[in-house]
Amino acid sequence: MSLLLEDEEIDEYRDGSVRLRNPNIELMDQDILYHLALGSGSHDLVEMFGDIKFVCMGGTPKRMEQFANYIMAEIGHKLPAGTTLLDISQYSYRYSMYKVGPVLCVSHGMGIPSVGILLHEIIKLMYHAKVKDPVFFRIGTCGGIGVEGGTVVITEEAVDDMLNPYYEQHVLGQKVHRPTTLDRQLVRELKALVYSDDPYDTILGKTMCTSDFYEGQGRLDGAFCEFSEAEKNEYLAKLQEAGVVNIEMECTAFAALTHHAGIKAGVVCVALLDRFKGDQVCAPKEVLNEWQMRPQELVSRYIKRYLQRKGRLRTTDSHGSMCVKSPRRFKLVQQESENYE
Structure with a gap:
């Protein structure tokens, strides 16, 4: 049996609030975000994250630390005297997270399972912090399909490895399909920000998401390969004919879960090869x-551009410092995060 979840508009979320779609959260004494080393009972999440407008995700901790420093310089954000960028989730040993004013920079690891776990907890974090109208970005790398290395790809539509425009997940023994809808207006706005003198191409197209780096992407260099180079190229040509311009490993889960939460989201990757x-x-x-x-x-x-319009460039404010509500619960969250598998 397969359950297809259709797009829907719900009046109660039109104020910009993030959708959890889980009534159990409100009944919990506290909500521990195990993989971020945060908790609703241990930390003042509104104080720490209530001003977030953008959540930017990428694969590795190093890349997101680099982006945090880059965006800090770009928006003219100044850290309070005597402070440095803090890895807020350092005690989770799984993801790294940095706060630069209204921008949250967080690593998501590799593949759908890793980005899925992170999204559940980041979406809950936005909910507990009472963030309104956040914009999520996945910033990453990919393989191009007829696209030269160095080309930037803005994803118009995320499809799975069967070219379906949905994310399939198994829940209580049923196949659940969630639409991989990305915000079209955001895609247009990103494309409009491409400069004519950029020394590289920026294109729009479909992005295919796979659950495997080697066989699932038609590679000839894995430990196993039971197809020929001709068959590989025939497959890539089929993808190209269907409008696919790149392949990566996170976009369907990213698009589906953000859309299900009512969050505007976009995917921007650079091709590392054709x-x-x-x-x-x-x-x-x-x-x-x-x-x-x-x-x-x-x-x-x-x-x-957004911050300029809002008059929020060049600020000095929170850099993700810990705001602990309960020292006992704070210690418990650290211990739970370190031990949780």
């Missing part, structure tokens, strides 16, 4: 580092 030309990334490290900055630059332009 999969028609090979499977292994051969560009020099310094070139790859420059390429990986390109999605960050585009998302930064969007954030800067």
